[in-house]
Amino acid sequence: MHTEKKLGSGGKMKAVWKGTISFGLVQIPIQLYSAIQKQSLGFNILHAKCKSPVNYLRRCSKCKKTVEWADVIKGMKLSDGSYFVMTKENLKKLKPEKTDTISIVEVVNEEEISPIYYDGHYYIAPEKVTDKAYYLFLKVLEDLGKVAIGKFVMRDREHICAIQPYQDLLLLSTLNYLYEIREPSNVEQLSVAVSSRLNQTELTLAEQLIRKLTRKTFDMGDFKDTFAHQLKERIRKKAKGREIAAIASAKKRVSRRKVEEESLRDLLQQSVKRKPTRVSSRSVALAKPAKKVRKTKKKTTRTKKAARKKK
Numbered sequence: 001m002h003t004e005k006k007l008g009s010g011g012k013m014k015a016v017w018k019g020t021i022s023f024g025l026v027q028i029p030i031q032l033y034s035a036i037q038k039q040s041l042g043f044n045i046l047h048a049k050c051k052s053p054v055n056y057l058r059r060c061s062k063c064k065k066t067v068e069w070a071d072v073i074k075g076m077k078l079s080d081g082s083y084f085v086m087t088k089e090n091l092k093k094l095k096p097e098k099t100d101t102i103s104i105v106e107v108v109n110e111e112e113i114s115p116i117y118y119d120g121h122y123y124i125a126p127e128k129v130t131d132k133a134y135y136l137f138l139k140v141l142e143d144l145g146k147v148a149i150g151k152f153v154m155r156d157r158e159h160i161c162a163i164q165p166y167q168d169l170l171l172l173s174t175l176n177y178l179y180e181i182r183e184p185s186n187v188e189q190l191s192v193a194v195s196s197r198l199n200q201t202e203l204t205l206a207e208q209l210i211r212k213l214t215r216k217t218f219d220m221g222d223f224k225d226t227f228a229h230q231l232k233e234r235i236r237k238k239a240k241g242r243e244i245a246a247i248a249s250a251k252k253r254v255s256r257r258k259v260e261e262e263s264l265r266d267l268l269q270q271s272v273k274r275k276p277t278r279v280s281s282r283s284v285a286l287a288k289p290a291k292k293v294r295k296t297k298k299k300t301t302r303t304k305k306a307a308r309k310k311k
Helices: 088-094 132-144 199-215 226-239 256-261 264-273 300-311
Strands: 018-024 027-035 072-079 083-084 103-108 118-126 146-154 158-166 169-175
Touching: 018 146, 027 132, 088 300, 103 158, 118 132, 118 158, 132 146, 132 158, 132 169, 199 264
Parallel strands: 018 103
Antiparallel strands: 018 027, 027 118, 072 083, 103 146, 118 169, 146 158, 158 169
Protein backbone atom coordinates (compact mmCIF):
# COMPACT_ATOMS: atom_id res chain seq x y z
CA MET A 1 0.00 0.00 0.00
CA HIS A 2 1.38 3.39 -1.02
CA THR A 3 1.59 6.15 1.57
CA GLU A 4 2.53 9.80 1.34
CA LYS A 5 3.30 12.21 4.18
CA LYS A 6 1.32 15.09 2.72
CA LEU A 7 -0.69 15.93 -0.35
CA GLY A 8 -1.34 19.12 -2.26
CA SER A 9 -3.97 21.50 -0.97
CA GLY A 10 -7.25 22.26 -2.70
CA GLY A 11 -10.93 23.00 -2.19
CA LYS A 12 -13.86 20.63 -2.11
CA MET A 13 -13.80 18.26 -5.10
CA LYS A 14 -16.63 17.61 -7.55
CA ALA A 15 -17.30 14.16 -8.98
CA VAL A 16 -16.35 13.81 -12.67
CA TRP A 17 -18.11 10.44 -13.14
CA LYS A 18 -20.75 8.43 -11.32
CA GLY A 19 -21.58 4.76 -11.71
CA THR A 20 -20.87 1.31 -10.30
CA ILE A 21 -17.99 -1.16 -10.13
CA SER A 22 -19.21 -4.55 -11.36
CA PHE A 23 -17.28 -7.18 -9.41
CA GLY A 24 -18.81 -10.54 -10.32
CA LEU A 25 -22.44 -10.21 -9.27
CA VAL A 26 -21.53 -7.51 -6.74
CA GLN A 27 -22.38 -3.91 -7.70
CA ILE A 28 -20.50 -1.12 -5.88
CA PRO A 29 -21.97 2.40 -6.39
CA ILE A 30 -19.05 4.84 -6.71
CA GLN A 31 -17.99 8.30 -7.79
CA LEU A 32 -14.73 9.37 -9.46
CA TYR A 33 -12.78 12.48 -8.48
CA SER A 34 -9.74 13.86 -10.35
CA ALA A 35 -6.67 13.07 -8.25
CA ILE A 36 -4.33 15.42 -10.11
CA GLN A 37 -4.59 19.21 -10.36
CA LYS A 38 -1.88 20.63 -12.58
CA GLN A 39 -0.43 23.97 -11.49
CA SER A 40 -0.02 26.46 -14.32
CA LEU A 41 1.63 29.89 -14.27
CA GLY A 42 -1.04 31.18 -16.65
CA PHE A 43 1.03 33.20 -19.11
CA ASN A 44 -0.86 35.18 -21.75
CA ILE A 45 0.55 35.89 -25.21
CA LEU A 46 0.89 39.66 -25.70
CA HIS A 47 1.80 42.00 -28.52
CA ALA A 48 5.30 43.27 -27.66
CA LYS A 49 4.51 46.75 -28.97
CA CYS A 50 1.37 47.60 -26.97
CA LYS A 51 1.31 44.76 -24.36
CA SER A 52 -2.22 43.71 -25.43
CA PRO A 53 -3.46 40.07 -25.65
CA VAL A 54 -3.07 38.34 -29.02
CA ASN A 55 -6.19 36.57 -30.33
CA TYR A 56 -6.25 33.54 -32.60
CA LEU A 57 -8.62 33.47 -35.57
CA ARG A 58 -10.08 30.41 -37.31
CA ARG A 59 -9.04 31.19 -40.87
CA CYS A 60 -9.96 29.09 -43.92
CA SER A 61 -6.85 28.23 -45.97
CA LYS A 62 -8.83 28.36 -49.23
CA CYS A 63 -11.33 31.19 -48.74
CA LYS A 64 -8.81 33.33 -46.82
CA LYS A 65 -11.60 34.35 -44.46
CA THR A 66 -12.30 34.02 -40.73
CA VAL A 67 -14.72 31.15 -39.98
CA GLU A 68 -17.32 31.26 -37.20
CA TRP A 69 -17.75 28.26 -34.85
CA ALA A 70 -21.22 27.63 -36.29
CA ASP A 71 -19.61 26.92 -39.69
CA VAL A 72 -16.95 24.52 -38.38
CA ILE A 73 -17.30 20.75 -38.96
CA LYS A 74 -15.01 17.76 -38.36
CA GLY A 75 -13.31 15.62 -40.98
CA MET A 76 -10.54 13.05 -41.44
CA LYS A 77 -7.92 13.45 -44.14
CA LEU A 78 -7.77 10.61 -46.69
CA SER A 79 -4.71 9.34 -48.59
CA ASP A 80 -5.70 11.28 -51.73
CA GLY A 81 -5.75 14.57 -49.81
CA SER A 82 -9.54 14.88 -49.64
CA TYR A 83 -11.50 14.80 -46.38
CA PHE A 84 -14.15 12.41 -45.07
CA VAL A 85 -16.66 14.68 -43.36
CA MET A 86 -18.11 13.49 -40.06
CA THR A 87 -21.61 14.76 -39.47
CA LYS A 88 -23.01 14.95 -35.95
CA GLU A 89 -25.35 12.06 -36.75
CA ASN A 90 -22.55 9.77 -37.99
CA LEU A 91 -20.29 10.74 -35.10
CA LYS A 92 -23.05 9.96 -32.62
CA LYS A 93 -23.49 6.46 -34.12
CA LEU A 94 -19.76 5.69 -33.91
CA LYS A 95 -19.26 6.91 -30.34
CA PRO A 96 -19.11 4.18 -27.70
CA GLU A 97 -22.37 3.62 -25.91
CA LYS A 98 -22.40 5.45 -22.60
CA THR A 99 -22.56 3.18 -19.58
CA ASP A 100 -22.37 3.78 -15.86
CA THR A 101 -20.49 0.56 -15.09
CA ILE A 102 -16.81 -0.24 -14.56
CA SER A 103 -16.62 -3.93 -15.43
CA ILE A 104 -13.77 -5.80 -13.73
CA VAL A 105 -12.39 -8.16 -16.40
CA GLU A 106 -9.30 -9.52 -14.63
CA VAL A 107 -7.03 -9.18 -11.59
CA VAL A 108 -3.21 -9.06 -11.81
CA ASN A 109 -0.12 -8.43 -9.69
CA GLU A 110 0.99 -4.79 -9.51
CA GLU A 111 4.39 -5.52 -11.07
CA GLU A 112 2.65 -6.87 -14.16
CA ILE A 113 1.69 -3.33 -15.22
CA SER A 114 4.59 -1.38 -16.72
CA PRO A 115 4.77 2.29 -15.58
CA ILE A 116 4.47 3.45 -19.19
CA TYR A 117 0.86 2.22 -19.33
CA TYR A 118 -0.35 4.57 -16.55
CA ASP A 119 -2.11 7.73 -17.69
CA GLY A 120 -4.70 9.68 -15.59
CA HIS A 121 -5.54 9.11 -11.92
CA TYR A 122 -8.88 9.33 -10.08
CA TYR A 123 -9.95 8.77 -6.50
CA ILE A 124 -12.78 6.27 -6.15
CA ALA A 125 -15.25 7.12 -3.39
CA PRO A 126 -18.28 5.07 -2.33
CA GLU A 127 -21.62 6.69 -3.03
CA LYS A 128 -22.53 5.96 0.58
CA VAL A 129 -19.96 6.14 3.36
CA THR A 130 -21.39 2.99 4.93
CA ASP A 131 -21.13 0.88 1.75
CA LYS A 132 -19.59 -2.36 3.01
CA ALA A 133 -18.88 -3.74 -0.49
CA TYR A 134 -16.48 -0.85 -1.28
CA TYR A 135 -14.32 -1.44 1.80
CA LEU A 136 -14.43 -5.21 1.29
CA PHE A 137 -13.10 -4.79 -2.27
CA LEU A 138 -10.40 -2.40 -0.98
CA LYS A 139 -9.35 -4.77 1.81
CA VAL A 140 -9.12 -7.86 -0.41
CA LEU A 141 -6.99 -6.10 -3.04
CA GLU A 142 -4.72 -4.75 -0.30
CA ASP A 143 -4.29 -8.09 1.47
CA LEU A 144 -3.56 -9.99 -1.75
CA GLY A 145 -1.40 -7.24 -3.28
CA LYS A 146 -3.49 -7.28 -6.44
CA VAL A 147 -4.69 -4.75 -9.04
CA ALA A 148 -8.11 -5.02 -10.68
CA ILE A 149 -8.32 -4.31 -14.42
CA GLY A 150 -11.59 -2.81 -15.64
CA LYS A 151 -13.36 -1.35 -18.69
CA PHE A 152 -15.63 1.68 -18.78
CA VAL A 153 -16.71 4.64 -20.92
CA MET A 154 -15.97 8.22 -19.88
CA ARG A 155 -16.06 11.40 -21.99
CA ASP A 156 -17.00 9.53 -25.18
CA ARG A 157 -14.03 7.18 -24.95
CA GLU A 158 -13.69 3.57 -23.83
CA HIS A 159 -10.99 3.26 -21.17
CA ILE A 160 -9.02 0.38 -19.71
CA CYS A 161 -8.24 1.10 -16.06
CA ALA A 162 -6.31 -0.26 -13.09
CA ILE A 163 -7.93 -0.14 -9.65
CA GLN A 164 -5.69 -0.50 -6.61
CA PRO A 165 -5.47 0.50 -2.94
CA TYR A 166 -3.99 3.93 -2.22
CA GLN A 167 -3.80 5.08 1.38
CA ASP A 168 -7.31 4.35 2.77
CA LEU A 169 -9.20 4.39 -0.53
CA LEU A 170 -9.28 2.97 -4.05
CA LEU A 171 -7.37 4.66 -6.86
CA LEU A 172 -8.41 4.30 -10.49
CA SER A 173 -5.71 4.85 -13.12
CA THR A 174 -6.59 4.97 -16.80
CA LEU A 175 -4.15 3.00 -18.94
CA ASN A 176 -2.64 3.72 -22.35
CA TYR A 177 -3.46 1.15 -25.01
CA LEU A 178 -0.50 -0.84 -26.35
CA TYR A 179 -0.85 0.70 -29.83
CA GLU A 180 -0.61 4.20 -28.29
CA ILE A 181 2.89 3.59 -26.93
CA ARG A 182 5.74 4.52 -29.22
CA GLU A 183 8.47 1.97 -29.90
CA PRO A 184 11.72 2.98 -28.10
CA SER A 185 13.81 1.33 -30.83
CA ASN A 186 12.76 4.22 -33.09
CA VAL A 187 15.04 6.48 -31.05
CA GLU A 188 18.26 6.51 -33.05
CA GLN A 189 20.58 6.80 -30.03
CA LEU A 190 19.02 3.71 -28.41
CA SER A 191 19.56 1.47 -31.43
CA VAL A 192 23.27 1.02 -30.64
CA ALA A 193 24.14 -1.24 -27.68
CA VAL A 194 27.08 -0.10 -25.52
CA SER A 195 26.55 -2.39 -22.50
CA SER A 196 29.28 -4.73 -23.76
CA ARG A 197 31.85 -1.92 -23.37
CA LEU A 198 31.20 -1.39 -19.64
CA ASN A 199 34.01 -2.57 -17.36
CA GLN A 200 33.79 -3.92 -13.81
CA THR A 201 35.47 -0.88 -12.21
CA GLU A 202 32.86 1.46 -13.68
CA LEU A 203 30.04 -0.85 -12.59
CA THR A 204 31.39 -1.02 -9.02
CA LEU A 205 31.72 2.78 -8.76
CA ALA A 206 28.24 3.26 -10.24
CA GLU A 207 26.79 0.83 -7.67
CA GLN A 208 28.50 2.75 -4.85
CA LEU A 209 27.03 6.01 -6.15
CA ILE A 210 23.52 4.51 -6.38
CA ARG A 211 23.78 3.19 -2.79
CA LYS A 212 24.95 6.63 -1.65
CA LEU A 213 21.91 8.30 -3.24
CA THR A 214 19.46 5.67 -1.99
CA ARG A 215 16.88 6.75 0.62
CA LYS A 216 14.69 4.44 2.70
CA THR A 217 11.55 6.45 1.97
CA PHE A 218 10.37 8.69 -0.85
CA ASP A 219 8.54 11.87 0.07
CA MET A 220 7.24 13.88 -2.89
CA GLY A 221 6.75 16.78 -0.49
CA ASP A 222 10.52 17.34 -0.69
CA PHE A 223 10.19 18.51 -4.28
CA LYS A 224 8.71 21.70 -5.69
CA ASP A 225 8.69 23.61 -8.95
CA THR A 226 11.18 26.23 -7.74
CA PHE A 227 11.00 28.21 -10.98
CA ALA A 228 7.24 28.73 -10.58
CA HIS A 229 7.62 29.71 -6.91
CA GLN A 230 10.39 32.20 -7.69
CA LEU A 231 8.47 33.71 -10.57
CA LYS A 232 5.28 34.15 -8.51
CA GLU A 233 7.29 35.78 -5.72
CA ARG A 234 8.85 38.21 -8.17
CA ILE A 235 5.49 39.06 -9.71
CA ARG A 236 4.11 39.71 -6.22
CA LYS A 237 7.03 42.02 -5.39
CA LYS A 238 6.74 43.80 -8.73
CA ALA A 239 3.03 44.43 -8.10
CA LYS A 240 4.00 46.15 -4.84
CA GLY A 241 6.47 48.37 -6.68
CA ARG A 242 9.59 46.74 -5.27
CA GLU A 243 12.77 46.20 -7.27
CA ILE A 244 13.54 42.61 -8.21
CA ALA A 245 16.81 41.02 -9.23
CA ALA A 246 17.47 38.34 -11.82
CA ILE A 247 17.16 34.71 -10.73
CA ALA A 248 20.55 33.44 -9.63
CA SER A 249 21.86 30.34 -11.37
CA ALA A 250 21.87 27.38 -8.97
CA LYS A 251 24.73 25.62 -10.71
CA LYS A 252 27.57 26.63 -12.96
CA ARG A 253 27.06 25.18 -16.41
CA VAL A 254 29.71 22.61 -17.27
CA SER A 255 30.67 22.56 -20.92
CA ARG A 256 30.19 19.32 -22.86
CA ARG A 257 33.82 19.45 -23.97
CA LYS A 258 35.01 19.47 -20.36
CA VAL A 259 32.83 16.45 -19.54
CA GLU A 260 34.15 14.57 -22.55
CA GLU A 261 37.72 15.31 -21.50
CA GLU A 262 37.22 13.58 -18.16
CA SER A 263 36.84 9.82 -18.19
CA LEU A 264 33.69 8.16 -16.90
CA ARG A 265 35.71 6.46 -14.18
CA ASP A 266 37.08 9.78 -12.89
CA LEU A 267 33.60 11.33 -12.82
CA LEU A 268 32.22 8.36 -10.87
CA GLN A 269 35.07 8.50 -8.36
CA GLN A 270 34.53 12.23 -7.80
CA SER A 271 30.78 11.69 -7.39
CA VAL A 272 31.26 8.97 -4.76
CA LYS A 273 33.62 11.22 -2.76
CA ARG A 274 31.24 14.21 -2.76
CA LYS A 275 29.08 14.85 0.27
CA PRO A 276 25.44 13.81 -0.29
CA THR A 277 22.98 16.69 -0.62
CA ARG A 278 19.48 16.40 0.82
CA VAL A 279 16.64 17.91 -1.18
CA SER A 280 15.00 20.75 0.73
CA SER A 281 11.23 21.09 0.80
CA ARG A 282 11.68 24.83 0.41
CA SER A 283 12.11 26.59 -2.88
CA VAL A 284 15.57 27.70 -3.95
CA ALA A 285 16.35 31.01 -2.32
CA LEU A 286 15.58 34.05 -4.40
CA ALA A 287 18.47 36.11 -5.69
CA LYS A 288 19.10 39.05 -3.44
CA PRO A 289 18.88 42.45 -5.10
CA ALA A 290 22.18 44.24 -5.52
CA LYS A 291 23.08 46.46 -2.61
CA LYS A 292 22.60 50.14 -3.29
CA VAL A 293 25.80 52.11 -3.18
CA ARG A 294 25.50 54.86 -0.63
CA LYS A 295 26.32 58.25 -2.06
CA THR A 296 28.84 60.11 0.10
CA LYS A 297 28.14 63.75 0.57
CA LYS A 298 30.67 66.14 -0.86
CA LYS A 299 32.66 68.01 1.73
CA THR A 300 31.52 71.58 2.14
CA THR A 301 33.89 74.55 2.44
CA ARG A 302 33.21 74.69 6.21
CA THR A 303 34.15 71.03 6.73
CA LYS A 304 37.31 71.46 4.64
CA LYS A 305 38.45 74.41 6.85
CA ALA A 306 37.76 72.39 10.00
CA ALA A 307 39.89 69.54 8.66
CA ARG A 308 42.78 71.93 7.93
CA LYS A 309 42.69 73.34 11.52
CA LYS A 310 42.97 69.83 12.95
CA LYS A 311 46.07 69.25 10.92
